[in-house]
Amino acid sequence: MCTGRLDPAIVAKAFKKGLDGLLVVGCYFGDCHYISGNYQAQAKIEMTRRLFEHIGVNPQRLAFKQCSSGEAAVFVEIVNTFDATIRELGPLGGDGDAVRNPALSEKLATAEAVLAGEKMRWVIGKKTPFTTSGNMYGEIFTEHEFNRAIDMIIVEETEVQEILGQLRQKALSVAELAGSLAIPPARIFRYVTALKRKGFVALEGISGRSPKYKLISQEVS
Amino acid sequence: MPENHASDIRIGVFICHCGSNIAGYLDMEALADFAETRPHVVFVQRNLYTCSESGINEIKKGIQEQDLNRVVVASCTPRTHEPLFRSSCAEAGLNPYLFEMVNIRDQCSWVHMQEKTDATEKARELIGMGIAKAALLQPQEIILSEVQTRALVIGGGIAGLTASLSLARRGYEVVVVEKDQALGGMLNHLYKLGPQMQAAKELAAETVQKVNAHPKITVFTRAHVTQVKGFIGKFEVTVETQSGAKKIDIGIIIVATGAQPLVPEGLYGYDGKRTVTQFQLETMLAKGLDAAVRHVVMIQCVGSRNDERPFCAKICCQTAVKNAILIRRQYPETKVSILYRDMQMYGVENEAMFRDSKAAGVRYINYDPADPPQVKADKVGVYHPLLGRKMELAADLVVLSTPLLAREDAHETSQLLRVPVNENGFFLEGHVKLKPLDFATDGIFLCGSARFPANIREAVAQGLGAAARASIPLSKGSVEVEPIISVLADEDACRGCGLCVALCPYGALEVRQTEKGRKVHVINVACKGCGICAATCYQHALSINSFTDRQIEAQIDAFLTVHP
Numbered sequence: 001m002c003t004g005r006l007d008p009a010i011v012a013k014a015f016k017k018g019l020d021g022l023l024v025v026g027c028y029f030g031d032c033h034y035i036s037g038n039y040q041a042q043a044k045i046e047m048t049r050r051l052f053e054h055i056g057v058n059p060q061r062l063a064f065k066q067c068s069s070g071e072a073a074v075f076v077e078i079v080n081t082f083d084a085t086i087r088e089l090g091p092l093g094g095d096g097d098a099v100r101n102p103a104l105s106e107k108l109a110t111a112e113a114v115l116a117g118e119k120m121r122w123v124i125g126k127k128t129p130f131t132t133s134g135n136m137y138g139e140i141f142t143e144h145e146f147n148r149a150i151d152m153i154i155v156e157e158t159e160v161q162e163i164l165g166q167l168r169q170k171a172l173s174v175a176e177l178a179g180s181l182a183i184p185p186a187r188i189f190r191y192v193t194a195l196k197r198k199g200f201v202a203l204e205g206i207s208g209r210s211p212k213y214k215l216i217s218q219e220v221s
Numbered sequence: 222m223p224e225n226h227a228s229d230i231r232i233g234v235f236i237c238h239c240g241s242n243i244a245g246y247l248d249m250e251a252l253a254d255f256a257e258t259r260p261h262v263v264f265v266q267r268n269l270y271t272c273s274e275s276g277i278n279e280i281k282k283g284i285q286e287q288d289l290n291r292v293v294v295a296s297c298t299p300r301t302h303e304p305l306f307r308s309s310c311a312e313a314g315l316n317p318y319l320f321e322m323v324n325i326r327d328q329c330s331w332v333h334m335q336e337k338t339d340a341t342e343k344a345r346e347l348i349g350m351g352i353a354k355a356a357l358l359q360p361q362e363i364i365l366s367e368v369q370t371r372a373l374v375i376g377g378g379i380a381g382l383t384a385s386l387s388l389a390r391r392g393y394e395v396v397v398v399e400k401d402q403a404l405g406g407m408l409n410h411l412y413k414l415g416p417q418m419q420a421a422k423e424l425a426a427e428t429v430q431k432v433n434a435h436p437k438i439t440v441f442t443r444a445h446v447t448q449v450k451g452f453i454g455k456f457e458v459t460v461e462t463q464s465g466a467k468k469i470d471i472g473i474i475i476v477a478t479g480a481q482p483l484v485p486e487g488l489y490g491y492d493g494k495r496t497v498t499q500f501q502l503e504t505m506l507a508k509g510l511d512a513a514v515r516h517v518v519m520i521q522c523v524g525s526r527n528d529e530r531p532f533c534a535k536i537c538c539q540t541a542v543k544n545a546i547l548i549r550r551q552y553p554e555t556k557v558s559i560l561y562r563d564m565q566m567y568g569v570e571n572e573a574m575f576r577d578s579k580a581a582g583v584r585y586i587n588y589d590p591a592d593p594p595q596v597k598a599d600k601v602g603v604y605h606p607l608l609g610r611k612m613e614l615a616a617d618l619v620v621l622s623t624p625l626l627a628r629e630d631a632h633e634t635s636q637l638l639r640v641p642v643n644e645n646g647f648f649l650e651g652h653v654k655l656k657p658l659d660f661a662t663d664g665i666f667l668c669g670s671a672r673f674p675a676n677i678r679e680a681v682a683q684g685l686g687a688a689a690r691a692s693i694p695l696s697k698g699s700v701e702v703e704p705i706i707s708v709l710a711d712e713d714a715c716r717g718c719g720l721c722v723a724l725c726p727y728g729a730l731e732v733r734q735t736e737k738g739r740k741v742h743v744i745n746v747a748c749k750g751c752g753i754c755a756a757t758c759y760q761h762a763l764s765i766n767s768f769t770d771r772q773i774e775a776q777i778d779a780f781l782t783v784h785p
């Protein structure tokens with residue numbers, strides 16, 4: 001197994017369960033028995049850090065570092081530095097993070113859903129081709145452009161997962177969702193329409209003059 | 222599919238003292254007490270040496286008498302001992318993949334020798350995680366795949382030809398693909414070979430003759446490999462030959478593409494006439510040196526051991542000393558000086574050749590790379606550190622010893638075969654000590670200067686070595702593959718999108734049309750179990766045997782609860 005096995009959704013879940021820091025140490029690029037797994041690990045950790053920052057977890061709690069199996073001193077330095085960082089930050093959801101417990105736990109549940117979801121995984125899986133040989137139109141992205149795209153997707157995907165999270169509890173109208181999530185109704189409306197089209201939500205009924213939406217179970221039999 | 226029926230799980234935990242290697246630094250009793258409290262653990266035992274015969278017998282006894290169906294050993298590193306413990310489980314009738322190893326020596330007692338309490342705590346966490354994973358382990362079966370008993374050798378230099386002959390003599394078919402017109406490689410351009418001073422053309426002719434005469438060897442010259450598909454035992458190789466493209470089924474591949482000498486443009490007034498390389502000198506010596514040449518100055522480490530090429534090409538010193546001796550013997554009137562930084566004359570024979578050269582009157586002057594020699598019209602200026610002053614050496618002929626470099630097309634070959642090259646462009650072996658002639662990818666081997674500049678002796682030895690390594694799968698006729706690989710665990714979920722296929726570093730995944738539509742297929746033999754695919758699939762359809770999401774999460778949970 002390789003650092004490439006690292007699944008960001010599992011990472012978010014581990015934090016939700018109480019992890020305070022995660023250090024991933026892989027081989028140097030181009031110097032790995034598994035050839036390219038470390039590139040994947042780095043891209044995934046980088047994306048997860050951006051998502052963490054967005055939801056209020058201090059991104060320093062997550063790190064990707066590299067050293068070779070012959071570099072004991074380097075490894076010790078990496079571990080000690082990370083250890084010091086986490087001790088300084090303290091337990092998750094305390095002074096070290098922008099959002100506190102217990103709200104943070106809910107945010108991490110959202111993050112897990114984002115990281116397990118199709119869009120994020122697709123984009124990150126395509127990072128290497130996007131930044132080296134280009135997308136299907138042959139457009140090549142710079143690292144900076146790619147990260148900007150990732151940031152946009154993070155914002156959208158988080159909001160979508162928050163909507164789904166709310167609907168999981170009960171059917172709600174656009175106005176109700178906008179109220180509890182503090183997202184403008186127009187954006188909520190756009191998300192809900194898209195979710196409806198993809199078969200994730202359906203109209204449940206009309207309460208007063210506003211339609212209410214409910215979640216459709218996605219279980220595959 | 223449920224991963225287990227929790228109630229039937231009976232875990233045995235064996236904690237090794239490793240003499241005092243572990244027991245001297247950890248609280249072993251506390252570890253055993255802890256293990257007993259973990260779910261599904263029905264048997265815990267401490268052993269002085271779990272890997273000793275008595276330790277192994279204890280494991281077997283535990284499996285038989287305690288009805289254990291999962292075994293955890295907390296001891297040293299799986300790199301050295303996992304095979305032993307696994308086979309012990311198998312001998313006692315337990316599937317070897319229901320075994321889990323926890324390393325409390327390297328990761329605890331060795332690295333935290335002075336911190337008994339913390340080290341014990343860490344060992345508790347690791348053991349807790351190992352037990353949690355063991356409970357979810359599933360039996361696996363070793364994968365067997367057939368091997369086509371035909372070898373492909375790319376490159377017809379002395380290394381490749383030696384490997385080809387060795388394989389052919391063992392009875393395997395060999396296909397040699399050489400891009401040049403003739404076989405022989407670098408030997409075709411050399412004069413005499415040190416240290417024995419055998420004529421290079423003789424060695425080449427002798428070897429080529431044997432190769433051509435061997436019924437099992439097929440040679441394609443002015444040919445190159447254009448496509449390689451498949452994996453160990455079942456490569457499908459396309460070779461562009463003089464008579465068109467040929468598709469050949471191949472079992473193993475040997476890379477023996479050699480290296481090429483640096484042409485030192487712009488260094489020391491290189492002009493290919495009065496200032497030449499050792500490579501050019503070989504041809505000049507074969508034709509006979511110009512009678513007017515009375516003073517030869519050789520300069521070592523030209524274009525190597527600098528910022529651009531930090532490596533020492535290792536054989537240029539031997540070449541210079543050899544050619545200096547040849548000149549002194551054939552043209553006793555001609556003086557030869559070698560300006561060097563360090564002489565790289567490893568081995569008994571080279572050392573003897575070095576001494577011979579001094580006896581033959583070759584002069585050696587050490588130079589400092591910060592103050593390199595200056596090549597002038599008919600002289601070479603150099604600072605002589607022993608005399609403590611600048612000297613001017615007469616020079617009718619200046620010979621530059623330049624390094625052998627990776628072939629210009631090595632990168633293409635590397636992409637074709639999906640094998641790595643190092644920072645200098647030479648092919649990179651699987652492990653410098655443990656797998657020096659194998660690539661990390663199974664079924665592909667390397668030898669000779671393609672790996673790193675080698676002299677003939679080394680190139681031959683490596684050719685024989687690579688052939689020997691390659692003979693293992695060829696003689697078995699099949700390969701056994703570790704079943705810790707990717708599996709399509711949820712076929713219905715797979716949409717056949719191909720995201721994983723593009724990311725797989727081993728070409729081990731492909732999308733196939735099935736009755737249920739497009740689905741990914743794992744080529745078991747090619748998969749190395751790295752897990753990129755499982756970590757990327759948004760349908761969560763792929764999993765890795767013995768590293769499933771559930772197993773990893775169980776370890777995380779154990780870690781978080783053992784040490785809240």
Ligand SMILES: Cc1cc2nc3c(=O)[nH]c(=O)nc-3n(C[C@H](O)[C@H](O)[C@H](O)COP(=O)(O)OP(=O)(O)OC[C@H]3O[C@@H](n4cnc5c(N)ncnc54)[C@H](O)[C@@H]3O)c2cc1C
Pocket residue numbers: 375376377378379380381398399400401404405406407408411413414415416444445446477478479480481482499500501503536539540543625628630634668669670671675676677678680
């Ligand atoms: C100037 C000089 C002097 C030397 N003197 C001595 C000496 O005195 N004693 C000694 O022991 N050693 C000496 N050597 C070293 C010796 O030449 C090498 O050890 C030997 O040639 C290495 O053999 P090889 O088969 O690995 O590579 P090579 O001889 O380089 O053969 C590689 C072959 O592969 C072919 N090839 C390359 N790429 C491809 C491809 N993509 N497809 C198909 N074919 C390909 C090449 O055309 C070539 O035929 C000397 C080297 C030099 C440069």
